[in-house]
Amino acid sequence: MILCYMDESGTPELPGTTSHFVLAGVTIHIEDWKNIDRRMSHLLGAYGLEDAEIHTAWMMRPYHDQKNIAEFNIPDWPKRRQAVRAQRMSMLLKAQRAGDTKKYKQLKKTFKHTEAYIHLTLDERREAVEKVAAMAGSLGFLRLFAECVDKVHFAARGLQTSVEEQAFEQVVTRFQTYLTRVSKEDSQLYGILVHDNNATVAKKHTDMMRRFHTSGTFWRPIDNIVETPFFVDSKLTRMVQVADLFSYALRRYLENGERKLFDLIFPRAERVNQTAVGVRHFSAPSCKCEICAAHRYDAADPPPPA
Numbered sequence: 001m002i003l004c005y006m007d008e009s010g011t012p013e014l015p016g017t018t019s020h021f022v023l024a025g026v027t028i029h030i031e032d033w034k035n036i037d038r039r040m041s042h043l044l045g046a047y048g049l050e051d052a053e054i055h056t057a058w059m060m061r062p063y064h065d066q067k068n069i070a071e072f073n074i075p076d077w078p079k080r081r082q083a084v085r086a087q088r089m090s091m092l093l094k095a096q097r098a099g100d101t102k103k104y105k106q107l108k109k110t111f112k113h114t115e116a117y118i119h120l121t122l123d124e125r126r127e128a129v130e131k132v133a134a135m136a137g138s139l140g141f142l143r144l145f146a147e148c149v150d151k152v153h154f155a156a157r158g159l160q161t162s163v164e165e166q167a168f169e170q171v172v173t174r175f176q177t178y179l180t181r182v183s184k185e186d187s188q189l190y191g192i193l194v195h196d197n198n199a200t201v202a203k204k205h206t207d208m209m210r211r212f213h214t215s216g217t218f219w220r221p222i223d224n225i226v227e228t229p230f231f232v233d234s235k236l237t238r239m240v241q242v243a244d245l246f247s248y249a250l251r252r253y254l255e256n257g258e259r260k261l262f263d264l265i266f267p268r269a270e271r272v273n274q275t276a277v278g279v280r281h282f283s284a285p286s287c288k289c290e291i292c293a294a295h296r297y298d299a300a301d302p303p304p305p306a
């Protein structure tokens with residue numbers, strides 16, 4: 001049995017706030033789960049993050065409220081936490097007194113999402129994320145499947161589908177192709193999709209998966225993926241957090257040319273004869289990025305939609 005953990009990065013709306021939408025699926029054999037979970041816990045313990053969700057985008061950004069706090073000169077986590085919490089409390093009170101509801105809400109949201117990481121400097125947070133990427137990127141049994149949609153190109157093609165639907169159908173098709181390829185005649189390998197619980201995505205992906213079970217995707221029947229996706233709480237599921245990191249790394253490479261995380265995770269893209277069939281950049285044919293160069297057309301891979 002192979003588990004495919006899925007997560008996305010960027011906004012699927014056109015135009016939205018990002019130029020790309022990336023849906024990534026990270027697969028492991030069920031028997032490797034314990035190994036990777038143990039390694040992650042060990043690694044994150046060194047950063048005081050053993051009980052925290054690894055949410056890459058929130059960890060990788062600067063926290064301006066840390067800048068003028070003297071406690072950050074020494075690695076005393078309780079003191080740092082205390083100092084940041086006090087600073088945040090005064091920022092919230094200030095916004096409240098000024099009657100600035102928009103700012104108050106924004107601050108509340110940011111503080112909630114970053115609370116678990118406030119004892120770490122930006123460099124320490126980035127280092128923790130890079131270590132997770134390096135660890136996951138070195139696991140020979142782990143495979144990466146992804147659809148990276150350039151939304152300007154997508155809009156220009158005038159397709160009869162949404163960005164999200166195309167991404168999901170592509171990743172499911174590639175995962176099925178992989179399962180067929182690694183299955184043996186007398187012993188079929190089966191897969192299950194595991195996704196972060198999100199009310200809108202849950203309904204859409206469940207409906208699409210039901211349709212794929214009956215009539216296949218546009219490119220092929222879905223024989224080896226069972227069930228509709230299982231939805232889990234990403235706070236509790238390390239592998240969904242790994243999928244979040246992988247999708248973030250792909251998007252930041254395509255949008256900003258950031259290579260550090262990308263170089264660590266891209267070797268895990270499913271390959272057939274050196275061709276990275278598992279990951280596609282849906283963009284203009286003239287694109288010179290590394291994903292496009294590695295994803296040359298291969299007979300084992302579905303062609304782009306007409």
Ligand SMILES: [Zn+2]
Pocket residue numbers: 281283287288289290291292293
């Ligand atoms: Zn490209």
